[in-house]
Amino acid sequence: MIIKQCMKQEVVSIQDEQSIAQSAHIMVEHHIGTLPVTDSRGILTGLVQMRDLLDLVMPDFLGLVHDFDFVHDFGAVETRLPSPEKLAKPVRTIMHSPISVDENCGLLRAMAILYTNHLLDVPVIDQTGRLVGIASRVDIGVALLENWEIAQKGS
Amino acid sequence: MSPGLVAGLIFSLSLLLIFTEKLNRTISSFIGAVAMIGFGILMGFYSEAEAIAAIDFETLGLLFGMMVLVALLEPTGFIQFLAVWAGRISGGSSFRLLVLLGSITTVLSMFLDNVTTVVLIAPVTVLISELVGVSAVPFLVAEAILSNTGGTATLVGDPPNVLIASAANLSFNDFLTHSLPAIAVAWVASLLMLKYLYRDEMAKKPTSSQAVLGLDPKQALEQPQAARRVLIVLLGALILFLLQEPLHVTPSFIAFFAAAIALVWVRPDVNLTLQRIEWSVLVFFAALFVMVGGLEATGVLHQFATALLKINGVSDRLFGVLLIWVVALLSAVVDNVPITIAIIPIILDLGGAGMNTAPLWWALAFGAGLGGNGTIIGSTATIVVVSLSERTHTPITSASWSRVGIPVMLVTCGIVSAIFYLAYPLFTR
Numbered sequence: 001m002i003i004k005q006c007m008k009q010e011v012v013s014i015q016d017e018q019s020i021a022q023s024a025h026i027m028v029e030h031h032i033g034t035l036p037v038t039d040s041r042g043i044l045t046g047l048v049q050m051r052d053l054l055d056l057v058m059p060d061f062l063g064l065v066h067d068f069d070f071v072h073d074f075g076a077v078e079t080r081l082p083s084p085e086k087l088a089k090p091v092r093t094i095m096h097s098p099i100s101v102d103e104n105c106g107l108l109r110a111m112a113i114l115y116t117n118h119l120l121d122v123p124v125i126d127q128t129g130r131l132v133g134i135a136s137r138v139d140i141g142v143a144l145l146e147n148w149e150i151a152q153k154g155s
Numbered sequence: 156m157s158p159g160l161v162a163g164l165i166f167s168l169s170l171l172l173i174f175t176e177k178l179n180r181t182i183s184s185f186i187g188a189v190a191m192i193g194f195g196i197l198m199g200f201y202s203e204a205e206a207i208a209a210i211d212f213e214t215l216g217l218l219f220g221m222m223v224l225v226a227l228l229e230p231t232g233f234i235q236f237l238a239v240w241a242g243r244i245s246g247g248s249s250f251r252l253l254v255l256l257g258s259i260t261t262v263l264s265m266f267l268d269n270v271t272t273v274v275l276i277a278p279v280t281v282l283i284s285e286l287v288g289v290s291a292v293p294f295l296v297a298e299a300i301l302s303n304t305g306g307t308a309t310l311v312g313d314p315p316n317v318l319i320a321s322a323a324n325l326s327f328n329d330f331l332t333h334s335l336p337a338i339a340v341a342w343v344a345s346l347l348m349l350k351y352l353y354r355d356e357m358a359k360k361p362t363s364s365q366a367v368l369g370l371d372p373k374q375a376l377e378q379p380q381a382a383r384r385v386l387i388v389l390l391g392a393l394i395l396f397l398l399q400e401p402l403h404v405t406p407s408f409i410a411f412f413a414a415a416i417a418l419v420w421v422r423p424d425v426n427l428t429l430q431r432i433e434w435s436v437l438v439f440f441a442a443l444f445v446m447v448g449g450l451e452a453t454g455v456l457h458q459f460a461t462a463l464l465k466i467n468g469v470s471d472r473l474f475g476v477l478l479i480w481v482v483a484l485l486s487a488v489v490d491n492v493p494i495t496i497a498i499i500p501i502i503l504d505l506g507g508a509g510m511n512t513a514p515l516w517w518a519l520a521f522g523a524g525l526g527g528n529g530t531i532i533g534s535t536a537t538i539v540v541v542s543l544s545e546r547t548h549t550p551i552t553s554a555s556w557s558r559v560g561i562p563v564m565l566v567t568c569g570i571v572s573a574i575f576y577l578a579y580p581l582f583t584r
Contacts, residue, residue, distance in 0.1 A: 059285045060547035064278035070239055070374035075366020076288025 003110045004103040006143035007124045007133035013038050014091055016045050020056075021087040023048050034121035036131055037095045044123055044131045046095030053094075056082040100125045103132055107147075111140050158200035159455035165190045166450050166497070174489045176532075181435040184442035184493070191449035201449040209448020210441050213321040213407050214314075218437060220410025221311055224392070225271045226431035227417050228385045232377035234263065234272065238279035240372040247287045247364020249357045250350060253297055256280055257346060260298045261305030265312045266389065268433075269302045269536040277543050283370070288362030290549050293353040296559050297346075299540040300528050304345055304567065307524025308338040310396070310406060314440070315495040315523035320406065322499045323516045327396035327406060333517050333582060337574045341525065341567040348566060352559045381421050388417040443496045451500045460504035471511065472579045475518040476572045482522025483568045487529035495523050514575070514582040521571040529564035531556040 013036045014023050023035055027050060037046035057080040061068070100123040101110045114122050114137055122140075124133040169187030173180045188206070195201020228234070241255035256276065263272040277295055284291035306313035310320045310330045319325065350357060376382060392413035399406060418425070450456055469477070485494045498519055506512035527534030531541055531553045537560075544551040575582060 059282070061278060061282035061285055063546055064281055064543065065235075068282070070371045071282065071286065071369065072371060073286070073366045073369025075286035075363040075369070076361070077285050078363075 001107055001143055001147065002103070003101055003105045003107060003124055003135055003140070004133070006107070006139050007103075007135040008139065009133050011036060011123070011131055011134045013131060014048070015040065016092040016095070017090050019088055020053070020082075020091055020094060023091045024053055024087070027053070032121075034119065034123075034134070034136075035091075036098070036100075036123040036134065037091055038131055042131060043129045044098045044100055044125055046092060046098050047119075047123065048091055048095045049120065052096070056086060056094075098123065100131075101135075102127070107140050107144050110135060111137070111144065114140070158195075158198050158453040159458070161194050161198065162191060162200070162450045162453045163455055165194065166446055169446060170489055170493055173493065179435075180490060181439040181442070184439050184446065188442035188445035191446045195449050195452065201452045205452060206445045206448055209451070210444040211318070211321050213405055214317050214444075215437055215440060216407030217311065217317050217321075217405075217410045218314065218440065219432065220407060220412075220414045221268065222432045222436075223414035223428065224385060224389060224410070224417055225267050226428045227421050227423060228267070228382070228389070229271060229275065229431060230378065230423075230427075231382035231385065232375050233382040233386065234275040235279050236372050236376040236382075237263075238276045238283070239370050239375040242279070242283035242286075242367050243370045243372060245283075245367060247361050247367045249289055249293075249359070249361065252283065252287075253294060253349065253353075253357070254346065256294055257297045257301040257349070261301045261342060264302040264305035264536075265309045266393065269306045269313060269534070270433075270539055273298050273302050273536045273539050274543075277540050279375075281543070281547055283367065286366040286370075287364050288366075289359060290356060291547065292544065292549055292551055292555065293349070293356045295540045295544055295551060296556065297349045297353075299534070299537040300345055300349070300560065300563055301342065302536045303524060303527050303534050304338060304342050307520060308335045308342075311410075313524055314436075315491050316520055317406075318492070318495050318499060319516050319520050322503065323512075325516065326399050328400065330520075334520055337517075337521065337571045338524075340574065341570045344566055344570055345563050348563050349559065352562065381423075384420045385417055388413050388420065391416070440492065440496075443493050447493075447496045447500065450497070456497075456500045457504050460501045460508065463501070464505065464508055464510065471514070472576055475514045475579070475582070476576055478515055478518040479522040479568060479572050479575065482519055483526030483529070483564065486523050486526030487533045487564065491523040491527055491534070495519060511583055513584060514579065517582050518575060521575070522568070525564060525567045525571065527564075528560050528567070529557075530560065533560070533564075 012026060012030045012032055014026055016037050016039060026035060033050040035048045036044055037048060039045050059077040099113065099117050099119060101113060103124050103126055110122055121134050121136045123131055124135060126132045165187055169183050172178045172183035192201060192203060192206050237259050238256060241259055242252065245252035245255055260272055260276055276298055280294045280298065281291045284294060310316050310327045316330065392409055395409045396406060399409065482494060482498065502512050502515050531537060541551045
């Protein structure tokens with residue numbers, strides 16, 4: 001099986017000049033955690049993950065102390081909001097370089113790419129670089145597990 | 156070119172590289188040392204044997220022994236425990252937090268390496284500030300300043316003091332009777348100045364001061380048993396330092412002895428412990444000793460000392476005050492260790508020429524210890540705190556450092572100068 005057969009074909013995406021606030025809005029509206037970024041021609045140019053947005057309010061100390069078992073209440077950080085100036089910036093200022101797979105990519109290879117890049121979803125592109133779909137860990141994982149069942153029944 | 160000029164050029168170039176940060180300070184001093192030996196052999200003013208003899212193993216030994224103790228204390232979480240405890244009992248009050256964290260940093264810096272102290276306290280400081288909803292900058296700046304100040308008080312507190320003690324044969328108690336009282340006054344002044352200079356930040360009401368009640372210091376203490384053992388050994392070492400004179404032992408032997416006991420008692424993974432030793436600092440020191448040894452061998456430092464002796468009309472008392480300021484200003488722009496290592500032979504020369512140099516050692520210690528607070532690059536503790544703050548949303552900038560660092564440096568140097576001038580007879584013995 002290849003990724004084209006298990007991906008979602010309707011992809012919610014955002015254009016790179018739209019704002020960070022808009023990217024957050026789209027994630028809320030569609031209840032999704034990964035937002036592919038495209039240019040005006042539909043070519044994949046980047047990726048915004050929910051984590052990139054939440055990093056704007058995550059405490060600085062997470063990167064400085066190696067554990068925080070002794071902190072039972074996040075206090076002021078719990079209600080922290082990103083600044084309006086930051087939210088107004090274009091989404092390309094926080095997006096990552098586009099990690100994607102070709103529509104003919106095998107499932108296990110696609111899963112390995114998700115693992116090594118700590119992604120939840122991977123965008124799927126055609127040969128021209130145009131975004132044609134997106135597949136989550138569950139989409140790919142379920143398709144792989146289905147194969148196990150088919151193989152067992154066959155034997 | 157005369158040997159003196161060549162040696163002077165090598166030393167100045169190394170200092171320039173350290174100052175401009177074009178090259179890591181250990182590498183800069185290392186190539187300087189190699190160049191000094193190379194040119195020394197070529198031009199016949201310095202030999203390999205002399206270079207090795209120039210290395211002060213008393214200093215390196217004391218630093219190494221203390222580094223082992225710190226390396227054993229570090230993973231126990233004891234220092235984080237203290238910072239978290241300070242956060243909890245501050246009740247979320249900014250000034251109380253400043254005093255508590257500042258005092259803990261000072262006391263630790265008096266006995267342990269300043270850098271390790273701030274490296275372990277600063278992250279917890281950022282954490283507490285974020286929880287209560289205030290800027291971490293005043294606390295971080297206070298920790299760096301008070302760490303440098305506290306370190307100046309004792310023999311083991313900072314590297315220049317270790318160097319001075321070794322060169323001038325000063326004991327741990329000498330520092331307690333000469334340096335500690337003056338530094339205690341400067342410390343109180345620093346704290347009051349920090350309170351005044353950060354009055355706006357201190358007046359701001361934390362948004363959630365009750366969050367500190369959710370801090371559990373005990374959970375921050377990762378290895379209570381090892382922490383207890385290392386602390387007992389440190390306490391034992393402190394007692395031995397106090398008894399150094401009647402026991403006729405050197406500080407470096409005490410540090411080695413304590414490190415040996417602690418290693419046997421804690422039995423850590425020795426590779427991990429040795430990895431925590433700051434080898435780069437030890438190499439930096441050794442290289443500087445070799446370099447300054449070359450400088451000394453050419454006789455330039457002696458010429459410099461002779462020139463100083465010819466200055467008329469300056470009393471010894473005023474000469475000491477001038478030394479405090481010259482060293483302080485130099486320490487503000489370059490690392491205070493090479494400055495101290497270069498000035499030591501000059502003072503020894505002045506002593507050889509019949510001058511009472513006892514007060515000059517204290518002037519050197521005061522200048523080297525307090526001068527570093529003036530600039531953002533003046534001390535390693537500051538550099539560490541600033542680079543840590545760069546990983547937060549509110550980095551310490553050069554301007555925000557100078558707003559506080561310069562007045563604190565000027566006032567503290569002024570205070571110790573006044574004490575030095577007025578109580579001069581006490582520093583002559």
